Amino acid sequence: MSKFPVDKIRNFCIIAHIDHGKSTLADRLLEMTGAIAKTEKNRQVLDKLQVERERGITVKAQTASLFYSHDGQEYLLNLIDTPGHVDFSYEVSRSLSACQGVLLIVDANQGIQAQTVANFYLAFEAQLTIIPVINKIDLKNADPEQVESQIEKTFDIPREECVRISAKLGTNVETVLRAVVERIPPPAGSVGDPFKALVFDSNFDHYRGVVANIAVFGGQVKKGDKIVSAYLCKTYEVNELGLLRPEEHPTQKLFAGQVGYIVAGMKDVKEAQIGDTLYHHEQPVEALPGFTPAKPMVFAGMYPVDQSEYPALRSAIERLTLNDSSVTVQRDSSLALGAGWRLGFLGLLHMEVFNQRLEQEYNASVVVTAPTVPFKAVLSSAKLIKGRRAVQKNMVYIDDQRVMMKYLFPLNEIVVDFYDVLKSMSSGYASFDYENAGYQAADLRKMDILLNGQPVEELTTIVHRDRAYSSGKAMCERLKESIPRQMFEIAIQAAIGSKVIARETIKAYRKNVLAKCYGGDITRKMKLLKKQAEGKKKMRRIGNVDVPKDAFISVLKRKDK
Numbered sequence: 001m002s003k004f005p006v007d008k009i010r011n012f013c014i015i016a017h018i019d020h021g022k023s024t025l026a027d028r029l030l031e032m033t034g035a036i037a038k039t040e041k042n043r044q045v046l047d048k049l050q051v052e053r054e055r056g057i058t059v060k061a062q063t064a065s066l067f068y069s070h071d072g073q074e075y076l077l078n079l080i081d082t083p084g085h086v087d088f089s090y091e092v093s094r095s096l097s098a099c100q101g102v103l104l105i106v107d108a109n110q111g112i113q114a115q116t117v118a119n120f121y122l123a124f125e126a127q128l129t130i131i132p133v134i135n136k137i138d139l140k141n142a143d144p145e146q147v148e149s150q151i152e153k154t155f156d157i158p159r160e161e162c163v164r165i166s167a168k169l170g171t172n173v174e175t176v177l178r179a180v181v182e183r184i185p186p187p188a189g190s191v192g193d194p195f196k197a198l199v200f201d202s203n204f205d206h207y208r209g210v211v212a213n214i215a216v217f218g219g220q221v222k223k224g225d226k227i228v229s230a231y232l233c234k235t236y237e238v239n240e241l242g243l244l245r246p247e248e249h250p251t252q253k254l255f256a257g258q259v260g261y262i263v264a265g266m267k268d269v270k271e272a273q274i275g276d277t278l279y280h281h282e283q284p285v286e287a288l289p290g291f292t293p294a295k296p297m298v299f300a301g302m303y304p305v306d307q308s309e310y311p312a313l314r315s316a317i318e319r320l321t322l323n324d325s326s327v328t329v330q331r332d333s334s335l336a337l338g339a340g341w342r343l344g345f346l347g348l349l350h351m352e353v354f355n356q357r358l359e360q361e362y363n364a365s366v367v368v369t370a371p372t373v374p375f376k377a378v379l380s381s382a383k384l385i386k387g388r389r390a391v392q393k394n395m396v397y398i399d400d401q402r403v404m405m406k407y408l409f410p411l412n413e414i415v416v417d418f419y420d421v422l423k424s425m426s427s428g429y430a431s432f433d434y435e436n437a438g439y440q441a442a443d444l445r446k447m448d449i450l451l452n453g454q455p456v457e458e459l460t461t462i463v464h465r466d467r468a469y470s471s472g473k474a475m476c477e478r479l480k481e482s483i484p485r486q487m488f489e490i491a492i493q494a495a496i497g498s499k500v501i502a503r504e505t506i507k508a509y510r511k512n513v514l515a516k517c518y519g520g521d522i523t524r525k526m527k528l529l530k531k532q533a534e535g536k537k538k539m540r541r542i543g544n545v546d547v548p549k550d551a552f553i554s555v556l557k558r559k560d561k
């Protein structure tokens with residue numbers, strides 16, 4: 001591709017609340033600029049992952065370069081479609097760093113929702129040009145007037161700046177393209193500057209190694225150039241580069257202002273840091289500030305189903321975290337489940353999607369333990385403050401039907417099913433967004449599970465004092481269902497310190513596996529005894545109790561799995 005003047009380049013993201021129509025608008029923009037054919041089959045083309053297609057949501061930001069003629073001039077538009085769900089907001093904030101403007105999509109029927117507000121502030125704080133786009137005006141209950149008032153009131157953007165469209169029917173989408181060219185400023189930087197690029201995303205290709213998505217902030221780069229990664233100070237030779245249209249489209253060079261991909265022989269996932277700066281080996285530049293690391297909110301253990309799969313799972317997790325750098329990974333081990341990892345996620349959906357991607361994209365099968373949230377423990381005997389419930393912080397009316405309320409919640413109260421309960425209580429009308437408000441003192445207790453008096457280390461949990469009894473009872477009941485009867489009675493107890501708060505009992509039973517073998521068929525008897533011995537291998541002995549490994553999994557695993 002020939003050099004493109006920087007003033008004819010526009011880099012923008014599409015941001016919105018979930019399901020307000022980002023991916024549908026991206027399809028229309030791709031069609032209108034000829035990047036994809038206009039056919040019924042081309043739906044949500046930027047949602048390439050199997051998990052995105054199955055769930056109908058975007059989880060990964062995707063880039064597409066489009067060519068657009070306006071007033072006799074040719075423009076290069078770099079569009080980044082971003083996820084809407086709060087669990088993937090890290091994708092949004094990273095993508096914004098490659099852009100100068102955003103299209104903020106708002107559903108003409110639903111109006112401003114929780115992630116509309118959250119995403120608006122991400123763009124506002126990054127000082128980007130914001131173009132409000134009111135989508136779905138074809139719907140019977142669409143009320144664009146009302147949504148324009150909300151936008152004016154909540155974001156202080158004049159209603160005249162809103163563009164009303166139907167992404168589904170293509171109505172007025174041309175106006176959106178014109179607004180992008182006319183309102184969003186071109187990127188700064190010039191082709192004459194030294195080469196400087198920001199790595200804002202990357203993925204691992206089996207054959208080529210790391211494929212990094214870059215935004216070129218200055219200068220130019222071509223195949224064969226020697227470039228340096230500021231993070232590791234390592235030099236690489238550029239093997240391949242090009243635009244994403246949205247498929248990879250190799251070119252000879254990338255210039256200042258462009259967004260594209262680069263392959264430079266990075267074979268190890270640790271070499272491609274998101275937020276890294278690349279520069280020419282003879283022209284060092286000051287590194288870009290990079291990204292603030294994501295703060296995980298939910299933690300879960302991940303273990304291979306069979307320990308022989310540990311190395312394969314390790315490499316799968318490494319490669320997937322390259323593509324999703326908001327996941328944190330720490331090695332961990334459990335007596336029951338063997339060697340594994342403790343992973344941190346931004347939310348429960350994020351955890352589920354990561355797990356699904358491991359299975360679908362890396363063919364890995366994993367055991368996921370119950371999710372927990374981080375606690376800070378202060379080791380002191382007294383002075384524990386009484387546990388807090390939600391505390392209301394403020395309440396703002398967006399219009400006469402909609403209210404935005406801010407609460408301070410303990411994270412473990414909202415992490416598992418709060419969203420579902422809220423949705424069903426409000427018949428789907430309420431939406432929810434959250435951010436970390438730091439640690440607060442609470443009345444928490446360490447709860448042990450005992451089998452015939454012996455504590456089972458991996459089942460120890462932190463519970464709120466008010467929930468201790470119900471949670472201890474549930475764990476004892478689930479264990480009772482999973483441990484087979486043995487030749488003696490087994491007491492399953494939940495205890496806080498020395499105080500037992502719940503108990504289940506498994507009655508003694510003698511399993512005579514030979515009972516069905518009448519007569520003297522010795523080979524059959526041997527077979528059955530062998531089978532029984534094999535079964536024992538899959539058990540872990542705690543005190544004198546044999547516990548099947550499955551029992552840990554069923555107690556630790558999320559209830560709905």
Ligand SMILES: Nc1nc2c(ncn2[C@@H]2O[C@H](COP(=O)(O)OP(=O)(O)OP(=O)(O)O)[C@@H](O)[C@H]2O)c(=O)[nH]1
Binds near residue numbers: 017019023139
């Ligand atoms: N009636 C109508 N439906 C639309 C319009 N635009 C999008 N939709 C529908 O709204 C639903 C959500 O659209 P998407 O484009 O997947 O929304 P999204 O914002 O990309 O969703 P996430 O990426 O998951 O946050 C789909 O069923 C679309 O067909 C529109 O202009 N009119």
